[in-house]
Amino acid sequence: MDEQLDLASFKLHPERASVLGEVHARPFTGLVSSLGMVSFVFLAKGDDAARDRRRFTDFCRGHKVSPPDPTAKHHQVGFGPVVLRWEQHSEFATFTWIWSTANSPAARQFGDVSEAAQSLIRALSQTGELLAAIKLEVERDGCPTERAELIFDNSSLAMVNVKGGAGVVASDFRADDKGFTRILVSDLGLTPHDLGALVQRLLEIETYRSLALLGLSTALELAPSVDRIDRRLVEVLEEMQGAKGLKLNNHLLQELTALAVSFERDVAGSLFRFGASRAYNELVQSRLSIVEGECVSGVPTWSSFLARRMAPAIRTCATMEERQANLSDKLARAADLLRTRVDVEIEKQNRDLLRSINERARQQLRLQSTVEGLSVGAIGYYVVSLFAYLAKGAQDVGLHVEPASVTAAFVPVAVGLIWLVSYNVRKRHLKPDDASASAGE
Structure with missing residues (x-):
């Protein structure tokens, strides 16, 4: 018989397991009426969330029950007659304590918390800020409206039949004298799964309502x-x-x-x-x-x-x-x-600064031209003087040279050569645009 196909030969995405498990991360808990519960919503992110998680883990170990897995976002444990459902979200965590009220004494009032649940709630402290505190009870009552009118403020009472007609939910969305928001669920034939799903959604409505506001x-x-x-x-x-x-x-x-x-x-x-x-x-x-x-x-x-x-x-x-x-x-x-x-x-x-710089440069060029003209005359004078000494020396050695005439003829040649050399030097050191500006002037 051929072996069954498996995924061993495929390269699995590293997030595949978490993606597949996300839809099963927070399953509904099957519930049976009559029961009472208290749910606390604590704001906790970052270090506060990690610290509260460690505190919850230590609490579970201290009561000899299994703690949550390191990566778990949901955990449910039982402490005798009390069940605790813990959920961690991105910016808040919820602790929901559930107990049965089927055998409660006749004198019990709506919203009374069992002694076992009270001792456990006090033992598990949290550092996050408390945003919502909800008391929810599920009762089997044939007259939901009359029962709700006895419990809640009639001026803000809101009620609705559950889809399918197997239950009625009621609340006035007000905080009672202890600071709790109260919700009544009248069970008219809900299955345990439907009741668990209904209760979780009602708690989510009140939780998300508070967070939205x-x-x-x-x-x-x-x-x-x-x-x-x-x-x-x-x-x-x-x-x-x-x-x-x-x-x-x-x-x-x-x-x-x-x-x-x-x-x-x-x-x-x-x-x-x-x-x-x-x-x-x-x-x-x-x-x-x-x-x-x-x-x-x-x-x-x-x-x-x-x-x-x-x-x-x-x-x-x-x-x-x-x-x-x-x-x-x-x-x-x-x-x-x-x-x-x-x-x-x-x-x-x-632009004004550049204009002033250009103007100063033009003035410097004019001054330089003036100085160059004087320099050509001065240098020409010294060159002609040296040439005159040469002419006199040539006459003294017997050459037929007239020093004054030769010197006079050499003056324009010397001045022209000196001016030409100076012009070429200046032209070689000036940029093309400066040269054109100087030529324009």
Whole structure:
């Protein structure tokens, strides 16, 4: 029988295993009602995330349960009657504690946390900042609306039937006196898998809702700075219209550059936050579309309730992001205009400087020509004097030479030769353009 085909002969991509395993990274946990749970969302990135991960690993080992693998992003362990589900994301980590409420005493109130879960929660401390704290309970109740009205603030109560009609979810999205957001799930026949998927998506809605709204505070913090820079940019542009001279334009350019540096620093800090808010909002809408079925008569749905409050916040973030982009373009254009004006002023100064240098060079050439003329006369005088001595010496030795006549005849020859040598030397040392300028003069 032939051997079965395998991948041993192929060169596998180094990320193939992680890509294939990503869709199974956070599986749904099958749940059976009735139950209660508490979920904590801690912001943690970089060193804080690594430190909290080590703390969770030590916690597991201290309670004699298996710790997470070094590369795992999800881990679930049991501590007797309490189950802990841990998930690590790019900028936050979640700890969800789950316990059964099926045999709870009749006096138990909604949101009461079991003693076993309380002791474990206190024992596992985290260094990251707590963003969301959620209490979720699953109950078997034939009257979900009446039960929700007893638990939540009716002025902000939102309910919806789960798709398929096997459950109802309700919340007022308010923090209770302990700081927890509460969610009620009425189980009307959900299977363990469907209940687990529903609960996880409800927790994700509340988690991502909180993360999405972080961008709103960033937008509100940036608004005064953006207003100030925008106003100052208009003032600088008005000053540019009447600005003359290199000093004033250079001063405006320095001020505009300082504004741009301050603005780009804020943009760099908010770029990730606005992008994350947009992504988290899309995740919230995606989870709502999966969970929601028919509406409950007389009560707002989760989508309509959250839309009235989240949509303006997300639009504010988008508007601020767009405003930052437009202001960045305006700052860049204004800086380019000012830089061009400064360059033109510098070129003008350089042109005037070159003109003055050329004028001085012309004056030096004129002076040099004058000196050269005097030099030709002086050198000619000495050459003629030497020639006169030679003529007298020739007469003294008996040659028929008239010194005065010969010397007089030699004067134009000497001066002409000296001038010709001087002219050739000057022509050889001058550049072609200087020579032409000198010839023009």
